[in-house]
Amino acid sequence: MDESNKLLKQIEDTAILLYQNKEQEGMEQVVQLLLQFQNIVQNLTVEQMQNVGNFALIMLKELMERYNCADMLGMADCLMMKSTLLIQYIKETNK
Secondary structure, eight states, X not given: OOHHHHHHHHHHHHXXXXXXXXXXXXXXXXXXXXXXXXXXXXXXXXXXXXXXXXXXXXXXXXXXXXXXTTOHHHHHHHIIIIIHHHHHHHHHHTO
């Protein structure tokens, strides 16, 4: 399994924890994902940054805001929609 697929699986697993209100486990996983997402954004190519840079920053901001408010459903929704979309885009453009 390549890194993108592992990350997509981790996103899905974390969202499931959050949807199930497993707050402590889910929050710990979100912290790990935030660090990974920050690293991903820092390593975007110029072309990727032009195409999805603003989207990536908005996704990070939303996820951090939801984290600070302990909004389990909000974090899960952000992961399943925005984060998954970003990782899929990066996966496709890195081929």
